[in-house]
Amino acid sequence: MSAILQTTGxxxxxxxxxAANALDVSIEAGxxxxxxxxxxxxxTTFINLVTGYLKPTSGxxxxxxxxxxxxxxxxxxxxxxxxSFQIPxxxxxxxxxxxxLVGLGIVSLGRKAFVGSALGRQAPEAVAEEMLQRFRxxxxxxxxxxxxxxxxxxxxxxxxxxxxxxRILLLDEPTSGVSADEKFTLMDLVLEAIRAEGVTVLxxxxxxxxxxxxxxxxxxxxxGRIIADGDPAEVMAxxxxxxxxxxxxxxxxxxxx
Amino acid sequence: xxSPRRTVQGLAVTLLVVGVAAPFLPKWAGFLVTIAIAKALVxxxxxLLMRTGLVxxxxxxxxxxxxxxxxxxxxxxKITDAVPMVLLGALAAGLVAAVVGVLLAxxxxxxxxxxxxxxxxxxxxxxxxxxxxxxxDGFNVAARTVFGLDPAGPIGRFGIYGLAALxxxxxxxxxxxxxxxxxxxxxxxxxxxxxxxEYMGASVRNVVHLHLxxxxxxxxxxxxxxxxxxxxxDPETAYWTTSGEFVFVAILSGTSSVAAPFAGALILELLRSxxxxxxxxxxxxxxxxxMLAVILFLPxxxxxxxxxxxxxxx
Numbered sequence: 001m002s003a004i005l006q007t008t009g010x011x012x013x014x015x016x017x018x019a020a021n022a023l024d025v026s027i028e029a030g031x032x033x034x035x036x037x038x039x040x041x042x043x044t045t046f047i048n049l050v051t052g053y054l055k056p057t058s059g060x061x062x063x064x065x066x067x068x069x070x071x072x073x074x075x076x077x078x079x080x081x082x083x084s085f086q087i088p089x090x091x092x093x094x095x096x097x098x099x100x101l102v103g104l105g106i107v108s109l110g111r112k113a114f115v116g117s118a119l120g121r122q123a124p125e126a127v128a129e130e131m132l133q134r135f136r137x138x139x140x141x142x143x144x145x146x147x148x149x150x151x152x153x154x155x156x157x158x159x160x161x162x163x164x165x166x167r168i169l170l171l172d173e174p175t176s177g178v179s180a181d182e183k184f185t186l187m188d189l190v191l192e193a194i195r196a197e198g199v200t201v202l203x204x205x206x207x208x209x210x211x212x213x214x215x216x217x218x219x220x221x222x223x224g225r226i227i228a229d230g231d232p233a234e235v236m237a238x239x240x241x242x243x244x245x246x247x248x249x250x251x252x253x254x255x256x257x
Numbered sequence: 258x259x260s261p262r263r264t265v266q267g268l269a270v271t272l273l274v275v276g277v278a279a280p281f282l283p284k285w286a287g288f289l290v291t292i293a294i295a296k297a298l299v300x301x302x303x304x305l306l307m308r309t310g311l312v313x314x315x316x317x318x319x320x321x322x323x324x325x326x327x328x329x330x331x332x333x334x335k336i337t338d339a340v341p342m343v344l345l346g347a348l349a350a351g352l353v354a355a356v357v358g359v360l361l362a363x364x365x366x367x368x369x370x371x372x373x374x375x376x377x378x379x380x381x382x383x384x385x386x387x388x389x390x391x392x393x394d395g396f397n398v399a400a401r402t403v404f405g406l407d408p409a410g411p412i413g414r415f416g417i418y419g420l421a422a423l424x425x426x427x428x429x430x431x432x433x434x435x436x437x438x439x440x441x442x443x444x445x446x447x448x449x450x451x452x453x454x455e456y457m458g459a460s461v462r463n464v465v466h467l468h469l470x471x472x473x474x475x476x477x478x479x480x481x482x483x484x485x486x487x488x489x490x491d492p493e494t495a496y497w498t499t500s501g502e503f504v505f506v507a508i509l510s511g512t513s514s515v516a517a518p519f520a521g522a523l524i525l526e527l528l529r530s531x532x533x534x535x536x537x538x539x540x541x542x543x544x545x546x547x548m549l550a551v552i553l554f555l556p557x558x559x560x561x562x563x564x565x566x567x568x569x570x571x
Contacts, residue, residue, distance in 0.1 A: 051456070077458040089456070091449040102446045105439030106459040114458060124439065164458055 004029040004200050005050065005081075005168055010059035012049055019045040021224035022059065027168070027200060032191070034211040034232070035204045036245050037221030043204045044086065046221070047170045051083050052076045064167070080115040080167035086176060086204075088157035092146035096137050096156055099145055100128040103163030114164055134193055135159045150177045151186065158190055169194065171203035175210055183210055208236070208246065220245050264433050268516060272426040279415045287418050289530060291486040293522040294421040296506055298428055298479035300518035302472030303507040305432055309468050310448030311365065315373030316503045318357075318380050319350035319473040321495035323480025325390065326350070328398035328490050339400035339420055343481040350477025354470045362466040377495050384492035395491025398484040421482045428475055429515040435471070436515075444468065476503075505544075509551055511558015521559055 005027040012020040019042045027033060035043045048054040050061055052073040060069045068076055091099050104124035107114055119127055132138050135155050140148055145156065158174060174190065175183040187210060191201070205211045211218065211232065218235040220228040222245065228238040235241055279287065299316050306313055323346030330336055330345040357376050364372050385393055400408065403416025435441040443464050446454050451461045484490045493499060502525075510521025528547060532540035555561050 053452075073452075073455045074458050074460055077456055083456065089450055089453040091446045091453065093445055093449050098442070101439075102442055102454075103457045105442055106454075106457050109439050110458065160453070160457065 002029060003027060004064050005202075006062040007050065008060045008062075010046075010049055010061060011057045012045055012054055013057050018224045020049055020056070020059075023224075023226060025219065025226065025229075027202065029167075029200055030198050031217060032201045032215050033203075034215035034218045035202060035221065036206070036208070036211060036218060036235075036241075038245060038247075040223075041221035041245075042224040043221050044172055045224070047083060047172055047202075047204065050076075051081060051170065077164055078110070078114045080164065081170070082161040082164050082166035082168070083170040084154075084158045084161045084172060084174060086172040088150075088153040090145040090148075090153055090156050090160065093144065095142050095144055096140045096148065096152075097128055097132060097142065099156055099160060100131050100163060101125065103160045104128055104131075107163055115167065131159055131162070135189060151179065151182055154178055155186060155189070162193065165197065166194075166199055168200040168202065171201065173204050173206065175205065175207060183207060184213070187214055212236070261433065261437060264515065265430055268426055268429050268433075271516070271519075272422055275422045276419060279418055287415070288486060289526050290523065291418045291421045292483060293526040294425045294519065295479040295482040295486065296503065296526070297510075297518040297522035298425060298482070299476040299503045300506040300510060300522060301428055301432055301515060302475035303503055304510075304512045304515065304518055305436075305444065305468050306472050307507060307512045308436070308444040308448065309465060310444075311465065311468075312370050312504065313373040313469075313472070314370045314497065314500050314504060315375070315377035316472065316476045317495045317497065317500035318373070318377035319354060319476035320480035320483070320499060320503070321377070321380055321384065321490075321492070322350045322353050322473075323347060323477030324398070324484035324490040324494050325384070325480075326477070327481035327484050328396060329390070331398065331400070337401040338405060339403040339417060339485050342398075342400055342485065343420065343424060343478050346481025346484070347474045347478040350480065351470050351474040354473030355466075358466045358469040358473075361469055362462045374497055374500065377500055378497060381492050381495040381497075384495060391491070393492060395489060395493075397489050399488055400485055417482065417485050421486070424478050424482065425519060428478070429519070432471075432475075433515045440464065440467075505548065509548065509559055511555070511560040513557060513560050514563075517558060517560035524559065 003026040007023050007025045010020055010023040011018065023046065035046065037043050045054065049056050052071050055070050060067060062068065063079060063081055066079070068079065091102060094102065101124055104119060104127050107119055108124045132141055137152065137156060137159065140152055145153065148156065154174065154177060158171065161169060175186055178186055191214060194201070215232055217230060218232050219226055220235055220238070220241045222240065227240045227244065228235045275290065282290070299320055303313060303316060326349035327342040327346040331342050336342055336345065361369060361372055384390060390396065402408070403420055406416055408416050436444065443454060443459060447461055447464060454461050480494060506518060506522045506525055509525060510517035529540065529544065532543040536543055551559065
């Protein structure tokens with residue numbers, strides 16, 4: 001399979017801190033990849049750099065062979081590289097239905113500018129209703145986003161990212177703030193919704209059970225670098241990952257906390 | 258939001274009432290309503306901007322451009338009818354917004370407010386120094402005909418009043434319709450979360466720019482109508498107190514309905530007239546007190562009275 005997303009020497013510094021340190025990442029089309037690492041390891045920075053929210057200090061980002069380095073988020077989104085947010089970025093004064101309609105409306109306004117959309121030949125209103133059902137948001141249809149429970153906001157946030165028919169979906173901690181027993185339900189729902197479309201998924205996750213269950217590959221981040229990359233079992237067994245990410249004490253060494 | 262059909266029906270009935278009432282209104286009242294409508298058009302533009310999350314303290318810029326263009330255009334282009342004069346005012350204001358909007362659309366909050374104010378004050382400064390435009394005195398503006406009718410004739414004397422009512426109807430229906438389109442729906446989305454709008458593939462700056470132009474077109478039409486009703490323009494139209502008054506109307510009215518600015522502007526004009534008559538030395542005090550009361554008791558503007566009542570009835 002060919003690489004759909006490729007970064008070469010992707011670097012971003014904030015003063016003395018290097019949040020992304022010469023990252024060379026190649027993501028194959030159709031794969032589900034987990035991004036793990038402790039707080040401040042550079043996972044979100046990686047997503048922000050790839051989607052154009054942050055401009056890299058140096059290095060390149062290629063999406064499907066196209067150089068998208070430094071392009072603004074709206075252009076990158078139109079190409080089919082979409083993201084969700086760790087803290088749900090929804091429109092608080094609008095209802096769940098209207099939130100989806102805003103996104104689908106944008107797509108319908110600029111059909112030609114977008115690589116693909118969730119619309120097909122349907123009207124945005126009909127697709128919004130259909131998406132509400134697909135993501136089990138029906139009961140919350142006319143509720144203001146500001147009043148929705150956190151798990152529902154999270155789901156709405158992800159659903160909004162799917163208004164554009166993404167080719168790559170980057171999920172930033174999709175299950176944070178979601179209760180333990182709902183995590184799998186949420187991930188099942190999201191992956192189910194996009195499975196048929198062959199979307200490449202990258203997601204940041206702290207819960208290793210969630211990671212193990214869904215991914216084919218793991219990228220482990222530490223201090224802006226990738227310390228392990230590959231098959232989940234291998235990465236999880238990597239000593240540096242056990243030490244810095246999972247938080248296990250090195251064998252025979254001192255306690256890690 | 259009320260249904261689109263109900264809004265149009267409500268506005269059409271109002272237009273009809275305003276039209277039928279015309280011959281029975283004393284002259285001062287007809288003038289007062291015309292001025293109120295003209296100012297409400299500017300406030301209607303502010304409503305659109307406020308829904309987008311922006312407050313402009315410089316709508317006087319477009320109001321003045323509209324007023325002066327109607328006058329200067331009539332002179333240089335030999336336009337004699339009021340209708341093309343208003344169109345010209347609206348068009349000129351829209352063009353100015355298209356240009357200054359390139360810069361304005363980059364700013365938000367207080368920076369946007371102050372920059373818009375700065376632009377209006379630049380125009381004020383230019384107008385005051387332009388002797389060709391009458392400097393501080395301004396110049397007279399008059400339309401020889403309104404809809405082709407003689408303003409001194411039996412029907413023509415209601416001309417500017419009727420024209421104002423018609424423009425108001427079209428403006429209100431237009432903005433209401435626009436807010437229900439996919440593009441218009443981006444206004445509250447931008448107010449809530451610009452980042453997300455960008456991440457859904459839309460350019461926030463372009464939408465803000467467009468809304469600036471729409472607001473300017475409305476303000477320009479309002480300015481031209483005011484010039485025609487008063488028969489005179491002067492640099493005061495671009496002065497910051499004029500812009501402040503538009504914000505006053507917008508806040509007094511609230512942004513929940515496109516009809517609100519018209520009700521708000523009418524109440525403001527009536528209030529001012531009575532305050533001026535009964536408290537000629539302290540009328541500003543009366544106005545200030547009313548503003549204070551509205552902010553305290555009706556923070557979402559006068560129009561929220563209707564909404565509260567509707568909510569209260571099961």
